[in-house]
Amino acid sequence: xxxxxxDDAGLPADDRRAIRSFRxxxxxxxxxxxxxxxxxxxxxxxxxxxxxxxxxxxxxxAKRLIREIRKFEKEIxxxxxxxxxxx
Amino acid sequence: xxxxxxxxxxxxxxxPDWVALGKARTICLMGSAYxxxxxxxxxxxAGAFAFVCCGELANQVEDSIDEVLERSEDMxxxxxxxxxxxxxxxxxxxxxxxxxxDEPFRVLAFVQSGDEQALAVCAALKDYVAVPA
Numbered sequence: 185x186x187x188x189x190x191d192d193a194g195l196p197a198d199d200r201r202a203i204r205s206f207r208x209x210x211x212x213x214x215x216x217x218x219x220x221x222x223x224x225x226x227x228x229x230x231x232x233x234x235x236x237x238x239x240x241x242x243x244x245x246a247k248r249l250i251r252e253i254r255k256f257e258k259e260i261x262x263x264x265x266x267x268x269x270x271x
Numbered sequence: 272x273x274x275x276x277x278x279x280x281x282x283x284x285x286x287p288d289w290v291a292l293g294k295a296r297t298i299c300l301m302g303s304a305y306x307x308x309x310x311x312x313x314x315x316x317a318g319a320f321a322f323v324c325c326g327e328l329a330n331q332v333e334d335s336i337d338e339v340l341e342r343s344e345d346m347x348x349x350x351x352x353x354x355x356x357x358x359x360x361x362x363x364x365x366x367x368x369x370x371x372x373d374e375p376f377r378v379l380a381f382v383q384s385g386d387e388q389a390l391a392v393c394a395a396l397k398d399y400v401a402v403p404a
Contacts, residue, residue, distance in 0.1 A: 202369035205361070209352055227338055244341045251347045259369070 192264070199263045206256045213256070217249040276367065277377035280393050283384055287313075294318045296376040298366055300393065301336070302386030303328040311339040314379065321350040321370050325362050326388045329353040359391040366392070367399035 192200050224242045277295075281287055297318040303326055311322070324333045333353045340346040350370075354362045366378060378396060382389040 198368055201364060205365045205369050212353070241341065244344075244347075245337070247344075248337070248341050248347045252350055255348060255350055 195264065199266070203260050203263055206260050210253055210256045213249055213253050217246060217253070220246060220249070276371060276375070276396075276399075278380065278393065278396055279377065280380040280382060282382055287379065289313050289317055292317050292379075296320065296374060298323060298370050298376060298378050300325070300366060300378055300380040300382075300389060300396075301329075301332050302326050302380070302382035302389035303332060308339050310381065311336050315340075315346060315349060317379075319349065319379075321352065323362070323366055323370070324351065324353045325357075325392055326386050329355055359388060359395050362388075362392045363395035363399055367396055 192203055195203070220242075226238055227241060227245075230238055230241060279287070279292075294316070295318045297314065297320065299314050299319050299322045301322055301324045314322075322333070322336050324330075324336070326332075330353055333351045336351050340349050340351065352365070354365065357365075370376075380389065380393050382393065384390075
């Protein structure tokens with residue numbers, strides 16, 4: 185059992201299950217972000233566009249992935265805080 | 272575990288009446304081939320805060336939704352998720368409990384007749400949420 189899972193051991197089953205789902209999504213999105221940052225690709229149809237436009241689209245893609253990860257982390261934090269409040 | 276939820280299923284390209292639907296806290300459950308730009312933008316206007324993609328084409332569908340959501344920073348906080356390899360019950364739980372939470376919400380499901388997993392998730396959602404008559 186990881187430290188994080190250990191910390192969650194006292195939470196209600198629904199919260200633990202939801203946290204597991206969000207952790208899985210964080211891992212998947214982090215992997216996607218890492219791959220994209222190491223080898224940025226261009227969206228289909230944007231191949232011939234000016235480099236500034238392509239760069240700005242790529243920045244948007246990375247930024248949105250980061251925002252999604254933060255959002256999943258917030259959901260986990262909300263679950264933990266809610267469970268503590270109810271205890 | 273019972274949330275207040277309104278589940279509406281749109282099959283085989285049947286378009287929602289967006290005006291009648293109005294705006295509400297919305298999760299979109301996406302089967303295959305429903306990632307058209309217009310649908311994504313309409314759903315966002317109708318209050319979509321998450322697009323949950325399941326089935327064999329989940330990754331492609333998520334990619335096409337991301338492509339639309341990346342166009343404006345106003346849409347950066349809208350979540351897209353894929354659930355390849357997860358059980359139907361895990362996906363239904365994610366939608367109804369993990370995302371839905373305690374506040375009322377609705378699920379708009381966009382599916383095709385062949386989307387076995389998405390259709391099974393719709394059926395499973397009925398066990399998780401109180402669907403209005």
